Amino acid sequence: MNRKIIVVLLFSLALLAACGSKDFSFSGETDNWSATLDVRQTNAGYETQDLLLEYKGEDPESVGEFSYSLDSVGGFGVNGATLNENGFVKGGSEANPTNAQATENTEVEVTVEWNGNTETFILESDG
Secondary structure (H helix, E strand, O other): OHHHHHHHHHHHHHHHHHHOEEEEEEEEEOOOEEEEEEEEEEOOOOEEEEEEEEEOOOOHHHHOOEEEEEEOOOOEEEEEEOOOOOOEEEEEEEEOOOOOOOOOOOOEEEEEEEOOEEEEEEEEEOO
């Protein structure tokens, strides 16, 4: 009897956890950069935004230190960022329930500055 109750409770918790968040993503690119932003919102009102930025050129080391910013609800940015050996950098932000949250219709703009160059592009909803 106790085993059945435990199984039912575990199943219920798994079901609640699956229903407890809303996920959506945005993506976009230019000639030199591509970006994906994954957004996760919980029913408790917390939000995380994870950005994956990729340099599309032949030599990631040539970029050196650069800066990027994400202009949107919960926007963020980094100065002095560096790419990994595969040409990627990851960034993100977390927001508590008192902050405004992104929606699938939110406009997301990314600006990257490197070696005297600047590119700005819009990330479109993948949903």
